[in-house]
Amino acid sequence: MTLKSALLAVLFASTAAVAVAQTPLPPADPLDDRSAKRVERMEKVVRELRSIVFQGRDTGKPVVVQPAETDAQIMSLNQRLSDLEQTLTRLNGQNETANFELTKANRAAADQKARADALEQRLVALENAFNDLKTQAAAAPAAGAYPPPPAPPADPAAAFKQAKDLLLGGDYGNAEQAFSTYVTNYPDNARTPEARYWLGETLFVREAYTDAAGAYIGAIRGWPQTTWAPDATxxxxxxMVALKKTADACRTLDELTKRYPKAPANVTSRAASTRTAAKCG
Known part of the structure; x- marks a missing residue:
């Protein structure tokens, strides 16, 4: 069958359908609204078919069938519904993320509060302990007093031995005074640098770090090659670390490694921990 014959057949069928659709119904059997709408849709389809047939016959080009207006609206509504579903899915995801972050923030806040409460309790305990120590100190004012030291001997060797015995006996106050007197009385003696070292020890053990540092500096001036020099350094x-002068502490530790490469193991191990405390590079 040729294209022309097929188009004529379609035209004939559409004309017959229009004729049937346009035939008036008996008055005795009126159509309800639903039937009338069906007839209207049929008439619309017939008109579209006739348009298609004449379009193909007149132009000889492929026929392009345009969707009915209702179908286009349905497609548009479906697209809008799909967009809304995607938006809702995205919002649900964002809501879940926000809830998760809020839960994390609440948990972190609870942890911070617990730590703050623990620190507060520790602070109260420390304050109570400090107050107890103050009370004990007030009750025994002479507990930390040292008896007056004996008069220093005139002989430098005897004076040095006397000061050293006070230090070894734990009488740091009188040992400090004895070594200080020795340094004053015998500034040029061969053992004066060592006396300065022990003077620094009496001060260091009582956390008088500024005075201790001055004594150690006097002891190691000239970097003496003695058994006590690495420890003094x-x-x-x-x-310096205790005085928060970490840069000076790091430089001193560098000099310790440079000047005393064969320092005892206990000195090198403590130097490593001191370097860590000072955060040396």
Whole structure:
């Protein structure tokens, strides 16, 4: 069958359908609204078919069938519904993320409060302990007093031994005074640098770090090659750390490594921990 014959057949069928659709119904059997709408849709389809047939016959080009207006609206509504569903899905995801972050924030806040409460309790305990120590100190005012030291001997060797015995006996106050007197009385003696070292020890053990640092500096002036010099250098660095002069502490530790490469193992191990405390590079 040729294209022309097929188009004529379609035209004939559409004309017959229009004729049937336009035939008036008997008055005795009126159509309800639903039937009338069906007839209207049929008439619309017939008109579209006739348009298609004449379009193909007149132009000889492929026929393009345009969707009915209702179908286009349905497609548009479906697209809008799909967009709304995607938006709702995205909002649900964002809501879940927000809830998760809020839960994390609440948990972190609870942890911070717990830590703050623990620190507050520790602070109260420390304050109570400090107050107890103050009360005990007030009740025994002479508990930390040292008896007056004996008069220093005239002989430098005897004076040095007397000061050293006070230190070894734990009488740091009188040992400090004895070594200080020795340094004053015998500034040029061969053992005066060592006396300065022990003077620094009496001060360091009582946390008088500024005075201790001064004594250690006097002891290691000239970097003497003695058994006590590496320890004096280390104690100088530790005094600097206590005084929050970490840069000076790091420089002193560098000099310790440079000047005393064969320092005892206990000195090198303590120097490593001091370097960590000072955060040396």
């Amino acid at each position: 280390l104690k100088l660095a530790r005094s």
